[in-house]
Amino acid sequence: MEKVRKVVIIGSGPAGYTAAIYACRAGLNPVLVTGNQLGGQLTTTPEIENWPGRNDNPDGISLMQSLQKHATDLGTEFIYESVEKAKLKGTEKVLTLSGGNEIRAKSIIICTGASVRYLGLESEEQYKGHGVSACATCDGFFFRNKDVAVVGGGSAAFVEALYLAGLCNKVYLIHRRDSFRAENALVKRLTELSKTGKVEFILNANVDSIIGDGNKVTGIRVVTTTGLCTVDVEGVFVAIGHNANTQVFEGQLELYSDGVIKTGFTTQTSTSVKGVFAAGDCADRVYKQAITSAGSGCMAALDAEHYLQELS
Ligand SMILES: Cc1cc2nc3c(=O)[nH]c(=O)nc-3n(C[C@H](O)[C@H](O)[C@H](O)COP(=O)(O)OP(=O)(O)OC[C@H]3O[C@@H](n4cnc5c(N)ncnc54)[C@H](O)[C@@H]3O)c2cc1C
Structure with a gap:
């Protein structure tokens, strides 16, 4: 029988990596499912001028590689696949991965970000x-x-x-x-x-x-x-904007009409389903920045830690 993980993080942008760093430090042995875009949206930008402490304006790929290294060094387990199906209700959450395997967890942190919007012509x-x-x-x-x-x-x-x-x-x-x-x-x-x-x-x-x-x-x-x-x-x-990457969670979680995940039910990053937390651009209709995503990734990991403490 496949073991039940304490926490699975979905997405490898600033929110996902930060959630992983905090979850490692809380002893939660996180698994992070990266999705197709390793490092997230920031990997498409040549220069970042507003990441605190980095006034050398790093490119997005190297900045995200340093976040991944941090999460790896602390013990994050990576799965280089996408989540294709999610059963989130109940105490045991089940994710189906693109390779066909299932992964089970007591808590989930969704950090699936956003994707480019096209003109539709x-x-x-x-x-x-x-x-x-x-x-x-x-x-x-x-x-x-x-x-x-x-x-x-x-x-x-x-x-x-x-x-x-x-x-x-x-x-x-x-x-x-x-x-x-x-x-x-x-x-x-x-x-x-x-x-x-x-x-x-x-x-x-x-x-x-x-x-x-x-x-x-x-x-x-x-x-x-x-x-x-x-x-x-x-x-x-x-370059006309983005759509929240939340199609996988339709029918499972409460979403706004534009697909952004509703949060703030019990704690700031909590969703409409107990034990499921969301951070970063997939749950943000206002700020959509790397640092706000990272900040909410931290909050989601702390929220998941408290949830797991209450479960046990
Ligand atoms: C061109 C450009 C320039 C930018 N410049 C800046 C800047 O200078 N400063 C700044 O602060 N912000 C900038 N941003 C915004 C910033 O990139 C985003 O706010 C930030 O990356 C959002 O982080 P996130 O972790 O929420 O998600 P994202 O970075 O969008 O990452 C989402 C992750 O989820 C994964 N994923 C999606 N669906 C699934 C699935 N079904 N299963 C598993 N994984 C999945 C993806 O593979 C990806 O790894 C820029 C954005 C763009 C597009």
């Missing part, structure tokens, strides 16, 4: 991987000295545009409004660059379609206040 689907991307760090290299467009007006769009401006000939930032949700510091930096002609803002513009020659992107068609226009670009980077 047929032409976008056609050219994904052929000029359409959602990750400048991963794909920007292929567009060196070329013209590209970034779609979006939040911090992620500005981070992508700034990174691409360092690689590409020209970056168009296309946004459906004329004001931005992005951090002021990022807006300032990109506005400065626009004065050099390296960056151009196309505002009040909705993407109509992505144009290509059948093999690769050749442009993007947008509807602006003056009508339809085509911008010649070879790359289109979509």
